[in-house]
Amino acid sequence: MPRGDLAPKISLAGVGKTFVTRDREVEALQPIDLAILDHEFVALVGPSGCGKSTILNLIAGLLQPSGGVVSYDGMAVSELNRQVGYMTQKDTLLPWRTAADNIRIALELKCRAVPRAEAAARVAQMIDLVGLTGFERHYPAELSGGMRKRVALARTLIYEPETLLMDEPFGALDAQLKLLMLDQLQELTRQRRMTVVFVTHDLGEAITLADRVVVFSARPGRIRTVRSVDLPRPRDVFRIRFTEDFSHLHEALWDELQDEVARGTDV
Numbered sequence: 001m002p003r004g005d006l007a008p009k010i011s012l013a014g015v016g017k018t019f020v021t022r023d024r025e026v027e028a029l030q031p032i033d034l035a036i037l038d039h040e041f042v043a044l045v046g047p048s049g050c051g052k053s054t055i056l057n058l059i060a061g062l063l064q065p066s067g068g069v070v071s072y073d074g075m076a077v078s079e080l081n082r083q084v085g086y087m088t089q090k091d092t093l094l095p096w097r098t099a100a101d102n103i104r105i106a107l108e109l110k111c112r113a114v115p116r117a118e119a120a121a122r123v124a125q126m127i128d129l130v131g132l133t134g135f136e137r138h139y140p141a142e143l144s145g146g147m148r149k150r151v152a153l154a155r156t157l158i159y160e161p162e163t164l165l166m167d168e169p170f171g172a173l174d175a176q177l178k179l180l181m182l183d184q185l186q187e188l189t190r191q192r193r194m195t196v197v198f199v200t201h202d203l204g205e206a207i208t209l210a211d212r213v214v215v216f217s218a219r220p221g222r223i224r225t226v227r228s229v230d231l232p233r234p235r236d237v238f239r240i241r242f243t244e245d246f247s248h249l250h251e252a253l254w255d256e257l258q259d260e261v262a263r264g265t266d267v
């Protein structure tokens with residue numbers, strides 16, 4: 001492995017976040033340290049409200065930390081981070097644009113130089129990749145929740161970002177479709193050697209995809225455990241959950257996660 005591959009792509013050093021609103025302060029994240037390597041796939045799991053989306057917002061440069069430093073390629077992230085594609089938890093499709101036009105918007109915003117024909121070809125390729133052929137001209141209100149998620153995914157992938165931030169991207173999909181999407185995501189991120197930070201509530205999904213799984217404690221978020229997933233790649237996303245290695249890892253992490261979910265709801 002070349003030396004450069006060992007330098008962290010993303011680093012959070014002593015990063016904490018407290019939100020100050022009109023009448024109170026919410027400590028979302030206690031100071032944490034986390035380094036994510038180039039081409040690494042890291043999954044973040046933890047109870048609701050433990051700061052997972054906040055971490056993605058910090059890496060994307062949409063938020064600034066209350067303490068510590070978030071770095072990307074060795075530089076502090078002080079403004080919008082244009083190296084990342086961010087699929088946010090809530091989709092932000094424009095209701096007045098069709099599925100295809102929503103996907104195309106990334107090319108319009110990011111690199112206006114893409115000629116129309118090339119943009120159209122890339123949109124068609126993305127529509128095909130996320131399995132939305134036939135729905136190009138549908139408006140968001142005419143799509144199911146899962147379809148909207150797939151439009152948002154296509155919009156994030158179309159400009160080929162080197163790093164993907166994904167916040168529960170497949171939560172709304174049915175089990176079979178979710179597996180298909182996981183398979184495609186694995187293939188795509190391997191092919192393009194992307195760095196991925198993937199937030200999910202689904203521990204099985206995290207283990208299936210990730211090189212490392214980070215379990216967070218209940219709010220205020222702290223890192224409780226980091227586990228490497230040493231399952232060989234490429235992984236058979238349809239069957240890996242039936243293997244012994246998978247279930248051992250799942251069981252170990254499940255216990256830790258359950259502890260925190262219980263603490264998180266113990267108000």
Ligand SMILES: Nc1ncnc2c1ncn2[C@@H]1O[C@H](COP(=O)(O)OP(=O)(O)OP(=O)(O)O)[C@@H](O)[C@H]1O
Binds near residue numbers: 053
């Ligand atoms: N802009 C904000 N202003 C005030 N408080 C916020 C803001 N964003 C997040 N918080 C608070 O910070 C905490 C962490 O929120 P965050 O959205 O990061 O959690 P999460 O782990 O993504 O949860 P979920 O799994 O439910 O999506 C929560 O208590 C939330 O209310």
Ligand SMILES: [Mg+2]
Binds near residue numbers: 052053167
């Ligand atoms: Mg969230």
